[in-house]
Amino acid sequence: MSNNNDQKTYKILVWGDSIGRQCEVPWPDRLLRSMQVSFYCGTDVEVVNITECGLSGIWGQNYFEEKVKPENPDLVIIQFGFNDMRQDKTFGAHPIGTPDEYEAAMCNMIRNSKNIGADVLVLGNHNFAFGNLLLYPNGMDGDQMVELYRQRAESAAKKEGADYINMNDVFANNGLTSISGTVDGCHLSDNGARVYTYTVQRYVMKKLMA
Numbered sequence: 001m002s003n004n005n006d007q008k009t010y011k012i013l014v015w016g017d018s019i020g021r022q023c024e025v026p027w028p029d030r031l032l033r034s035m036q037v038s039f040y041c042g043t044d045v046e047v048v049n050i051t052e053c054g055l056s057g058i059w060g061q062n063y064f065e066e067k068v069k070p071e072n073p074d075l076v077i078i079q080f081g082f083n084d085m086r087q088d089k090t091f092g093a094h095p096i097g098t099p100d101e102y103e104a105a106m107c108n109m110i111r112n113s114k115n116i117g118a119d120v121l122v123l124g125n126h127n128f129a130f131g132n133l134l135l136y137p138n139g140m141d142g143d144q145m146v147e148l149y150r151q152r153a154e155s156a157a158k159k160e161g162a163d164y165i166n167m168n169d170v171f172a173n174n175g176l177t178s179i180s181g182t183v184d185g186c187h188l189s190d191n192g193a194r195v196y197t198y199t200v201q202r203y204v205m206k207k208l209m210a
Helices: 027-038 057-071 099-115 142-160 167-173 190-209
Strands: 009-016 044-049 075-079 119-124 163-166
Touching: 009 027, 009 057, 009 190, 027 044, 027 190, 057 099, 075 099, 075 190, 099 119, 099 142, 119 142, 119 167, 119 190, 142 163, 163 167, 163 190, 167 190
Parallel strands: 009 044, 009 075, 075 119, 119 163
Antiparallel strands: none
């Protein structure tokens, strides 16, 4: 059921980091066009993209009152993690968001979104390109770190009753690797953005047709 006064409009809010922003045509923009031009099912769709480059879940959770709640979305899509695991001296030799802090932030974002009546979809991150060559101070390589935070995102989704899609699995199931799916080892290539778009379009379409 739509949260909006206009029952014909289904509002989707994308809340995350540069994965939803840093691309020639970001996947949330492609999603809007896909739902309105290619796969229109009788329900108008609005997509609000509040993703921000460099944003972690630890910091992003503070955007709820200012940027999420006023939009009164029907669906909130949450994807963080790459910046949470980053170590840039902000907290010395510790990540911006430890796994425990990251999971708590994800739980908080999901819970707040559900409390205003929105459905929630959590996206687990794809792997870095050449992630096995990266070494973090805790002794884990890049693939292991992404998997650790991906597991915590899934755990938060299960705890708070949100849906979850592992985008690394989606890449693999559609013939993409972290090399072909990205332009710089992290941010999405054209094909990577297409896979994100079509994955979320399929999810939304099932909701609208239910």
